[in-house]
Amino acid sequence: MTDVQDRTVAPGRDGPVEQRSLAATLFRFQSVFGLIAVFVAAIIFSPRKNGEILFVSADNLANVVRAVSEIGIIAVGMTFVILIGGIDLSVGAVLGLAAVGSAVLMVENDWGFLPSVVLVLAIGLVFGALQGAATAMIGIQSFIVTLAGLQIARGLARIWSGGQGVAIAYGDGPKEAPASFALLGERTFGGLVPIPVLIFAVVAIAAVVFLRVSAFSRHLYAVGGNEKAARLSGVPVVRVKIAVFAICGLLASLAGIVHAVQLNQGSPNDGIGYELDAIAAVVIGGTSLAGGRGSVAGTVAGALLLGVLNNILALNNIDSNIQLLIKGLVIVAAAALQRLRPAS
Amino acid sequence: MPDLVRMTAIGKRYGGVRACHEVDFVLGAGEVHALLGENGAGKSTLMKILSGDVTEYDGSIAINGVPVRFGGPTDAQAAGIAMIHQELDLVPGLSVADNIFLGRELRTAVRTVDRRRMEREARELLDRSGVSLDPRRPVGDLRVGEQQLVTIAKAISLDARVLIMDEPTSALTSSEVERLFDVIRELRQSGVGIVYISHRMEEISRVADRATVLRNGSIVTSFDPRELSTAEVVEAMVGRPVQTMFTTPDSATGDELLRVENLRLKARRPRPGRRDPDGISLTVRAGEIVGLAGLLGAGRTELLETLYGVAPGGTHTGRILLQGKPIRPRGPRQALAHGIGFVPEDRRTSGLVLFHSILANTVVSSLPAYGRLGVIARRRERAASVRMADRLRLKFGRLQDEVGTLSGGNQQKVVFGRMLLTEPKLLLLDEPTRGVDVGAKAEIYRLLGELAAQGLGVLLASSELPELVGVCDRVVVLRDGRDVASFSTAESGEGDLLAAAMGQIEVGGMP
Numbered sequence: 001m002t003d004v005q006d007r008t009v010a011p012g013r014d015g016p017v018e019q020r021s022l023a024a025t026l027f028r029f030q031s032v033f034g035l036i037a038v039f040v041a042a043i044i045f046s047p048r049k050n051g052e053i054l055f056v057s058a059d060n061l062a063n064v065v066r067a068v069s070e071i072g073i074i075a076v077g078m079t080f081v082i083l084i085g086g087i088d089l090s091v092g093a094v095l096g097l098a099a100v101g102s103a104v105l106m107v108e109n110d111w112g113f114l115p116s117v118v119l120v121l122a123i124g125l126v127f128g129a130l131q132g133a134a135t136a137m138i139g140i141q142s143f144i145v146t147l148a149g150l151q152i153a154r155g156l157a158r159i160w161s162g163g164q165g166v167a168i169a170y171g172d173g174p175k176e177a178p179a180s181f182a183l184l185g186e187r188t189f190g191g192l193v194p195i196p197v198l199i200f201a202v203v204a205i206a207a208v209v210f211l212r213v214s215a216f217s218r219h220l221y222a223v224g225g226n227e228k229a230a231r232l233s234g235v236p237v238v239r240v241k242i243a244v245f246a247i248c249g250l251l252a253s254l255a256g257i258v259h260a261v262q263l264n265q266g267s268p269n270d271g272i273g274y275e276l277d278a279i280a281a282v283v284i285g286g287t288s289l290a291g292g293r294g295s296v297a298g299t300v301a302g303a304l305l306l307g308v309l310n311n312i313l314a315l316n317n318i319d320s321n322i323q324l325l326i327k328g329l330v331i332v333a334a335a336a337l338q339r340l341r342p343a344s
Numbered sequence: 345m346p347d348l349v350r351m352t353a354i355g356k357r358y359g360g361v362r363a364c365h366e367v368d369f370v371l372g373a374g375e376v377h378a379l380l381g382e383n384g385a386g387k388s389t390l391m392k393i394l395s396g397d398v399t400e401y402d403g404s405i406a407i408n409g410v411p412v413r414f415g416g417p418t419d420a421q422a423a424g425i426a427m428i429h430q431e432l433d434l435v436p437g438l439s440v441a442d443n444i445f446l447g448r449e450l451r452t453a454v455r456t457v458d459r460r461r462m463e464r465e466a467r468e469l470l471d472r473s474g475v476s477l478d479p480r481r482p483v484g485d486l487r488v489g490e491q492q493l494v495t496i497a498k499a500i501s502l503d504a505r506v507l508i509m510d511e512p513t514s515a516l517t518s519s520e521v522e523r524l525f526d527v528i529r530e531l532r533q534s535g536v537g538i539v540y541i542s543h544r545m546e547e548i549s550r551v552a553d554r555a556t557v558l559r560n561g562s563i564v565t566s567f568d569p570r571e572l573s574t575a576e577v578v579e580a581m582v583g584r585p586v587q588t589m590f591t592t593p594d595s596a597t598g599d600e601l602l603r604v605e606n607l608r609l610k611a612r613r614p615r616p617g618r619r620d621p622d623g624i625s626l627t628v629r630a631g632e633i634v635g636l637a638g639l640l641g642a643g644r645t646e647l648l649e650t651l652y653g654v655a656p657g658g659t660h661t662g663r664i665l666l667q668g669k670p671i672r673p674r675g676p677r678q679a680l681a682h683g684i685g686f687v688p689e690d691r692r693t694s695g696l697v698l699f700h701s702i703l704a705n706t707v708v709s710s711l712p713a714y715g716r717l718g719v720i721a722r723r724r725e726r727a728a729s730v731r732m733a734d735r736l737r738l739k740f741g742r743l744q745d746e747v748g749t750l751s752g753g754n755q756q757k758v759v760f761g762r763m764l765l766t767e768p769k770l771l772l773l774d775e776p777t778r779g780v781d782v783g784a785k786a787e788i789y790r791l792l793g794e795l796a797a798q799g800l801g802v803l804l805a806s807s808e809l810p811e812l813v814g815v816c817d818r819v820v821v822l823r824d825g826r827d828v829a830s831f832s833t834a835e836s837g838e839g840d841l842l843a844a845a846m847g848q849i850e851v852g853g854m855p
Contacts, residue, residue: 213720214719214720215711215714215718215719216718218704218707218708218711218720219708222700222704222708225700226693226696226698228693229694229695230697230708231654231675231676232654232676232686232688232694233676233709234676234677234679234680234708234766235708292697
């Protein structure tokens with residue numbers, strides 16, 4: 001048959017093909033290039049002290065990643081949700097609930113470190129799974145379900161904390177959290193990497209590997225790409241959706257624990273608006289809000305880009321309102337770049 | 345006088361696939377020029393270039409002798425070129441009139457939308473096309489054929505000098521086709537040039553002044569359609585002589601595979617236009633290809649959906665037996681686990697993730713086979729995908745290419761391949777050759793023959809009677825959700841099927 005010849009039309013060695021894939025590569029890693037550009041700009045515009053560039057000092061860089069780690073962890077979960085064509089507006093509130101939970105359990109209930117963390121993570125997981133079930137089984141749009149979830153989680157956090165922030169003191173006595181919890185915030189890994197950053201790195205790498213090798217990830221991308229086709233192909237759509245929202249909830253509560261330990265308190269107002277920063281990181285990272293295409297690596301770059309941007313603006317004492325303005329423009333620019341993605 | 349349209353040395357590549365190569369195409373005023381070719385031959389690409397949908401290409405276009413280069417469909421429309429797409433581009437929620445005047449609404453003196461005038465003019469346009477439709481009806485409520493007529497009326501209302509029709513009759517009834525031909529003749533009289541893309545040979549010989557055949561992106565021949573026989577044209581399209589399109593039915597069949605007894609589905613929330621099974625009995629043996637005939641709305645799709653477990657919720661009565669064991673598929677996963685595969689009617693909306701790779705689309709139903717503990721063994725899934733591509737003679741560049749870049753016939757093969765990788769015992773096919781060209785059709789028929797020889801049972805729903813008679817061992821005719829007749833194709837012809845489908849004869853249900 002002639003088909004065999006046709007199929008071997010110099011696969012991959014063709015002019016247009018090479019060009020297309022180069023362009024495709026550029027777009028695929030647009031957030032990485034964006035990150036590099038912002039990083040270089042940060043070095044150029046960094047204030048200097050005694051000839052030292054403040055931005056690249058070890059302390060400052062550690063601060064950047066430390067500040068990014070919470071949003072980063074949430075954004076990884078958000079990437080999963082957006083890849084299936086959904087959205088999770090509840091993550092900031094779940095973070096608050098988890099921070100409150102950690103503080104109350106350890107300080108007021110005198111729970112140990114491990115049981116507290118396990119319970120808090122389980123709450124996030126179940127909360128996410130319930131939201132996933134509501135959207136997958138009842139068929140309510142995830143925007144609505146998680147908008148409700150946001151209110152519910154925030155309400156639960158207020159009730160649990162009595163409406164006030166719960167400060168975390170450390171020690172062995174009553175009304176004191178175990179010292180091991182404090183180590184999470186203070187300890188560094190190898191004397192350099194703060195534990196929250198390490199947690200973010202582990203989460204991100206695990207997610208990248210998971211999306212690359214697992215059969216589940218194929219199902220996930222298929223659901224986001226064309227839900228009807230995925231269902232008819234035998235993809236367990238309901239299970240995939242519940243799992244994805246559960247993962248997102250779990251990661252939001254993990255970020256809540258990190259948040260509590262960094263601020264030594266749990267407040268029902270923690271994490272307000274974090275969902276929007278997480279969505280911004282995902283969008284800058286090149287993941288399509290329509291679902292079915294995108295990557296965690298892009299999201300990590302997007303989160304770092306936002307972190308570097310915040311940091312350099314703060315170092316230069318730029319007015320915080322102007323900071324918001326610049327952040328907004330960066331999001332629009334990232335989205336505009338995606339529109340230029342080579343048509344297929 | 346210069347030609348209305350002159351396209352010279354047009355070239356276009358998609359990835360590794362050459363869609364058009366050095367194509368010269370001329371259309372005169374008042375000419376109906378048919379464009380023929382298998383799916384993937386380059387017809388659609390050529391016309392997308394002319395209509396401004398594709399803006400990057402080699403070669404040049406002149407309209408009335410003036411060189412043009414369109415930056416988009418709007419430019420082409422301004423130059424008087426209108427295209428009636430195969431995929432209907434209508435807004436379902438808007439009325440017929442609103443759709444016809446979408447983007448150029450008629451206004452009153454105070455700049456509000458002049459609904460009354462739009463409805464009146466829409467009615468005139470529809471009348472001119474010989475269609476009696478209320479212009480106030482929402483387009484979403486119309487049959488596909490009626491929607492097709494609305495797009496045609498819309499294109500005519502643009503007063504285009506060049507009208508491109510991509511398979512305009514694929515969902516029309518024969519009387520609607522006649523009226524369309526009247527409209528085409530009228531347009532031709534007034535000097536409009538028409539490009540007519542179709543797979544239906546008899547239409548082309550009736551309506552076209554000239555026909556051009558494309559194969560693998562190049563022009564093979566151009567001829568007067570009244571002078572060449574269908575066999576000669578098909579040979580030009582496929583590039584080799586075609587003895588028979590259909591495989592000879594193999595009557596040596598095995599044990600009973602599927603038995604449906606008095607199947608009824610009472611939907612919890614009945615949907616308008618759906619005809620759920622209302623007492624259907626039939627059997628499929630291993631190695632047997634059983635056709636499902638019936639008019640539009642007879643319940644063919646609904647039966648297949650019920651068997652695959654994707655019909656809307658409700659109460660079933662009757663029995664479905666697979667290899668003698670009663671089953672009740674509650675969804676695709678269960679059906680696939682039982683060994684029942686399904687190829688849906690509309691591959692673009694229900695079959696494929698168009699922007700995902702050929703590989704991902706091919707293996708998605710059989711992923712557990714390629715890995716362990718939820719981790720995919722990439723080499724194995726690749727090997728399976730390559731094996732299936734070879735078996736189906738898929739035309740493609742690379743496995744990583746997006747499946748949407750393939751031609752319709754090749755996209756359909758990917759959906760087939762996906763199901764075959766699940767190693768089904770029974771395949772449910774819903775219009776598997778719709779929008780598929782002659783060559784790919786022949787390959788699908790060949791494949792069905794092969795599968796049946798290997799002992800697979802096939803239940804094939806189709807509106808094409810020659811296909812049913814040619815491919816199937818036996819055809820069951822449905823009417824109003826019931827089986828009304830069953831024929832052996834060795835003894836009966838298309839006429840018998842049609843008569844039964846239309847209710848002229850009543851033959852008792854299947855044993």
